[in-house]
Amino acid sequence: MHCERCQQEATIHEVVVRDGEIVEKHLCEQCAAEAGLSQAGGSGISIADLIGQYVMAKEPGSPAEAVTPAKPAPAQGCPGCGMTYADFKAGGLLGCGSCYSYFEERLGPLLERAHEGSSAHVGKAPRRAIAEARGERSSSAAGARRELAMKITTLEQKLAKAVKAEQYELAATLRDELAKLSSGVARSADRASDTPADSGMGGFS
Amino acid sequence: MNNADDPRESAHSGHDRPAIPYDRTEWLTGRGPTTDVVMSSRVRLARNLTESSFPVRIGSADATRVLDRVRPSVLAAGLADRVMWVELHTSSKLDRDLLVERHLISPQLASGKVGSRRATPSMPRAVAIGLPDERLSIMVNEEDHLRIQLIHSGLDLTGAMVAIDTIDDRLESSLDFAYHPRFGYLTSCPTNVGTGARLSVMLHLPALRMTGDLAKVKNATDDLGLALRGFHGEDSEGSGDFFQLSNQTTLGKSEQVLLHEMEQDIVPRVVEYERRSRQLLLDRRHDATTDEVWRAYGVLASARLLTASEAMKLLSRLRLGVLLGIIPGLSEQTVNLLMLLVQPAHLQSVVGSELSQRERRVKRADLVRTRLAAGAQPKASDA
Ligand SMILES: [Zn+2]
Ligand SMILES: [Zn+2]
Numbered sequence: 001m002h003c004e005r006c007q008q009e010a011t012i013h014e015v016v017v018r019d020g021e022i023v024e025k026h027l028c029e030q031c032a033a034e035a036g037l038s039q040a041g042g043s044g045i046s047i048a049d050l051i052g053q054y055v056m057a058k059e060p061g062s063p064a065e066a067v068t069p070a071k072p073a074p075a076q077g078c079p080g081c082g083m084t085y086a087d088f089k090a091g092g093l094l095g096c097g098s099c100y101s102y103f104e105e106r107l108g109p110l111l112e113r114a115h116e117g118s119s120a121h122v123g124k125a126p127r128r129a130i131a132e133a134r135g136e137r138s139s140s141a142a143g144a145r146r147e148l149a150m151k152i153t154t155l156e157q158k159l160a161k162a163v164k165a166e167q168y169e170l171a172a173t174l175r176d177e178l179a180k181l182s183s184g185v186a187r188s189a190d191r192a193s194d195t196p197a198d199s200g201m202g203g204f205s
Numbered sequence: 206m207n208n209a210d211d212p213r214e215s216a217h218s219g220h221d222r223p224a225i226p227y228d229r230t231e232w233l234t235g236r237g238p239t240t241d242v243v244m245s246s247r248v249r250l251a252r253n254l255t256e257s258s259f260p261v262r263i264g265s266a267d268a269t270r271v272l273d274r275v276r277p278s279v280l281a282a283g284l285a286d287r288v289m290w291v292e293l294h295t296s297s298k299l300d301r302d303l304l305v306e307r308h309l310i311s312p313q314l315a316s317g318k319v320g321s322r323r324a325t326p327s328m329p330r331a332v333a334i335g336l337p338d339e340r341l342s343i344m345v346n347e348e349d350h351l352r353i354q355l356i357h358s359g360l361d362l363t364g365a366m367v368a369i370d371t372i373d374d375r376l377e378s379s380l381d382f383a384y385h386p387r388f389g390y391l392t393s394c395p396t397n398v399g400t401g402a403r404l405s406v407m408l409h410l411p412a413l414r415m416t417g418d419l420a421k422v423k424n425a426t427d428d429l430g431l432a433l434r435g436f437h438g439e440d441s442e443g444s445g446d447f448f449q450l451s452n453q454t455t456l457g458k459s460e461q462v463l464l465h466e467m468e469q470d471i472v473p474r475v476v477e478y479e480r481r482s483r484q485l486l487l488d489r490r491h492d493a494t495t496d497e498v499w500r501a502y503g504v505l506a507s508a509r510l511l512t513a514s515e516a517m518k519l520l521s522r523l524r525l526g527v528l529l530g531i532i533p534g535l536s537e538q539t540v541n542l543l544m545l546l547v548q549p550a551h552l553q554s555v556v557g558s559e560l561s562q563r564e565r566r567v568k569r570a571d572l573v574r575t576r577l578a579a580g581a582q583p584k585a586s587d588a
Contacts, residue, residue: 080258091261091320091322093261093394094259095261095393096258097391100388100398104387107388110395111395111398114454114456115396115456115457117457118456118457120387120456120457121390121399121456122457122458123389123400123458124370124459124460125384126377126384127374127377129386
């Protein structure tokens with residue numbers, strides 16, 4: 001799909017609920033950024049706010065649920081740092097701790113090759129990690145709550161960072177994930193869904 | 206120059222030369238087990254903070270935040286008698302080179318290069334150095350947020366491991382290190398993930414080179430999952446016949462198992478092989494060997510121009526001669542120290558001014574001649 005302002009490929013697909021009406025927008029990154037700026041100057045709403053509305057609108061049960069947004073962008077990267085697998089292959093370095101969870105499936109075989117067949121750690125662990133593992137075993141409900149709280153905090157920090165860096169797609173994914181976590185959906189069976197941030201936000205990452 | 210009462214020195218500006226005395230560097234002393242072959246043992250741990258993306262993925266503002274986060278933790282943890290904090294983005298090239306030659310920082314950290322990204326001299330980065338023995342150094346914003354390394358003289362991986370484990374624990378009490386239940390300590394490069402631990406020994410293998418058996422050692426250590434590399438990536442003679450032997454894998458094998466394999470099993474075998482080769486040279490090629498050692502001495506004691514590479518090649522033979530008792534009255538430490546002082550940054554620092562390449566050759570030859578004359582009057586008593 002083309003950007004509605006220029007002929008470039010549109011990467012930002014918004015569904016905005018405005019005055020009770022659903023408005024779709026398809027923009028390339030550049031135009032989206034410009035739109036964000038002009039809106040901020042005009043109505044005081046930034047592109048990040050618009051994306052926020054989109055996320056809210058898409059929440060389960062809300063009227064906008066029926067409106068299927070465009071397919072997720074293909075080059076979506078790690079929710080922590082935005083790195084794509086292609087970036088990793090080109091540079092050989094991962095971008096952040098979350099990359100390990102985000103690329104876990106693909107890293108497994110690669111790690112086995114690099115480490116004489118091993119793909120799991122044996123050895124020292126930080127005391128914090130040991131304590132957390134123990135704590136969760138002894139009182140799983142409290143552990144799960146703490147883990148959830150940590151995930152939300154991490155996500156909020158990353159979201160703020162993404163918005164600041166004008167990484168709107170990333171921000172959208174993060175908000176989506178946040179909304180799910182807040183409503184408790186994240187712990188249900190949809191872990192298998194293709195939302196990238198799902199498995200990527202472990203408390204340890 | 207330094208305020209000896211201040212336990213936390215810092216050198217933030219380029220003018221504050223990291224004033225490190227030359228004779229305290231522990232691994233140069235020649236003391237410790239097995240120093241005839243194993244110059245030093247090093248353990249390095251890669252650690253990253255949970256709160257930031259890895260250095261390859263961050264800009265200057267975030268890199269500064271990492272420094273601000275790490276500095277107080279490192280300086281307050283009581284990791285050495287004194288800890289010197291050097292910010293490398295504001296220090297001079299000469300200072301950075303000195304630290305590289307001293308094995309306290311990597312060439313990558315010196316230039317501000319992370320991964321395949323272009324070197325960025327302004328990238329905020331630092332090193333914390335434990336004084337006075339310089340055993341500890343912590344590189345900040347290299348490929349990982351922290352690269353903690355401990356160097357001990359001789360074959361003492363266990364001692365270095367015990368010490369670094371304590372340091373890691375202390376840092377962990379104020380810093381959150383990225384850790385994953387399956388993958389262990391998370392590192393920017395997947396080849397370091399898991400323990401994040403790299404154990405290595407610096408080996409002096411002149412006899413194995415002379416007998417031509419180095420390739421055999423390399424094949425054997427390759428099969429055992431270790432890497433044997435020439436030091437500084439130069440040709441083996443130009444780097445003084447020094448080689449680094451280190452583990453290749455960090456995942457699926459605990460620190461203890463790895464330590465045991467290297468220190469109890471593999472390194473002693475390489476040491477034994479080198480020692481037998483030295484004996485073989487003495488027994489079967491006595492004349493040729495003593496001749497080679499004395500020729501090296503002769504050139505070092507009288508040359509008027511020396512390149513670093515030639516100096517290292519000759520000093521390696523001289524070191525062998527000292528160890529084999531061919532050259533009496535010269536200490537291992539004197540030769541070790543010369544091997545450091547002939548390096549460009551150290552040479553300029555000793556002379557006290559910046560030198561062109563040509564001037565360096567002259568000054569290098571002067572320095573070696575003077576130090577050999579002062580450090581030893583070898584008597585030709587080798588029969
Ligand atoms: Zn456009
Ligand atoms: Zn990442």
